Amino acid sequence: ATPAATMVGTTIGAQNGVLFKGGDVLERAKDVDTVVFDKTGTLTKGEMSLTDVVAFDGGRAVTDGGDRSDDAATDGGAVTARERTDETEVLRLAAAAESGSEHPLARAIVEGARERGIDVPDATDFENVPGHGVRATVEGTEVLVGNRKLLRDEGIDPDPAAETMERLENEGKTAMLVARVSDGEGELLGVVADADTVKESAADAVAELRERGTDVMMITGDNARTARAVAEQVGIDPENVRAEVLPEDKSDAVEDIQSDGRRAMMVGDGVNDAPALVVAYVGCAIGSGTDVAIEAADVTLMRDDPLDVVKAIRVSEGTLAKIQ
Ligand code: ADP
Ligand code: MG
Numbered sequence: 001a002t003p004a005a006t007m008v009g010t011t012i013g014a015q016n017g018v019l020f021k022g023g024d025v026l027e028r029a030k031d032v033d034t035v036v037f038d039k040t041g042t043l044t045k046g047e048m049s050l051t052d053v054v055a056f057d058g059g060r061a062v063t064d065g066g067d068r069s070d071d072a073a074t075d076g077g078a079v080t081a082r083e084r085t086d087e088t089e090v091l092r093l094a095a096a097a098e099s100g101s102e103h104p105l106a107r108a109i110v111e112g113a114r115e116r117g118i119d120v121p122d123a124t125d126f127e128n129v130p131g132h133g134v135r136a137t138v139e140g141t142e143v144l145v146g147n148r149k150l151l152r153d154e155g156i157d158p159d160p161a162a163e164t165m166e167r168l169e170n171e172g173k174t175a176m177l178v179a180r181v182s183d184g185e186g187e188l189l190g191v192v193a194d195a196d197t198v199k200e201s202a203a204d205a206v207a208e209l210r211e212r213g214t215d216v217m218m219i220t221g222d223n224a225r226t227a228r229a230v231a232e233q234v235g236i237d238p239e240n241v242r243a244e245v246l247p248e249d250k251s252d253a254v255e256d257i258q259s260d261g262r263r264a265m266m267v268g269d270g271v272n273d274a275p276a277l278v279v280a281y282v283g284c285a286i287g288s289g290t291d292v293a294i295e296a297a298d299v300t301l302m303r304d305d306p307l308d309v310v311k312a313i314r315v316s317e318g319t320l321a322k323i324q
Contacts, residue, residue, distance in 0.1 A: 029316035050112025090190035100126030
């Protein structure tokens with residue numbers, strides 16, 4: 001393009017909240033054939049809230065959302081052998097362990113406990129296990145909060161919670177296991193779940209991209225079931241979902257997608273996303289994105305609106321006629 005055309009494109013972009021880092025990327029964006037969205041904070045609002053707390057006893061759900069059973073009362077007093085862990089206790093311990101984490105999942109758990117008037121004790125020896133969860137010592141006992149792998153690595157079988165986990169994940173929620181280790185013995189205590197909401201324009205953005213002939217994909221560290229439920233809400237095909245991708249593997253996943261010559265635009269908001277933004281044909285940081293993501297990106301969307309991804313491509317194509 002001529003310098004004048006580049007200037008016009010850059011200006012129209014800026015007027016629409018789409019900041020191109022240079023003439024190069026302004027040119028490239030029109031050749032994008034695949035858009036890869038990060039899930040949390042990009043397609044969803046990234047505003048988690050605690051929705052469910054389920055308590056287990058001896059690996060069996062004693063209270064499970066609205067579907068309360070009175071099993072505990074009818075099995076001959078076996079339950080009294082061990083102090084029964086109720087929902088409040090599960091949430092109290094989970095919130096304590098998570099209080100050292102900045103992760104949105106953790107913040108929602110801590111906030112949920114406060115809202116319910118629970119007195120959250122202090123934790124020590126906090127350890128973050130990226131992409132899996134946290135562990136910390138609470139009242140002298142090690143407490144774990146995280147995904148199935150976190151528990152398995154600790155020798156705790158997450159399977160008794162399988163039904164509960166699947167039910168919550170099918171609702172698009174992120175379900176996390178809560179366990180404790182005392183005297184070297186692991187015990188599954190319960191499950192907590194956080195939910196996020198899909199951004200209002202996410203489905204429209206996906207539909208417009210698909211209409212243009214662009215393949216739309218989603219990449220997330222979240223589990224496959226939750227990821228698929230969210231994908232369905234926004235109109236992304238289940239086979240285009242890459243789930244359980246560890247933070248350090250996101251850029252490999254994008255390289256893999258591009259390995260057959262695809263030209264991918266990666267759209268993300270987080271620190272996690274920066275390496276993937278760099279390897280993508282076009283890296284796009286969205287909205288309230290972190291400084292690290294903005295730094296790594298070729299395009300920055302000032303608003304938090306997935307439809308601006310379509311605008312970025314249209315500006316590059318020279319087809320964004322209407323200046324707002
Ligand atoms: P995302 O890509 O959605 O931001 P992450 O890669 O940070 O996800 O985490 C992947 C998964 O690891 C989460 O879905 C959750 O199951 C688990 N996890 C990560 N951090 C935490 C935490 N602080 N507490 C509990 N679980 C966590
Ligand atoms: Mg994110």
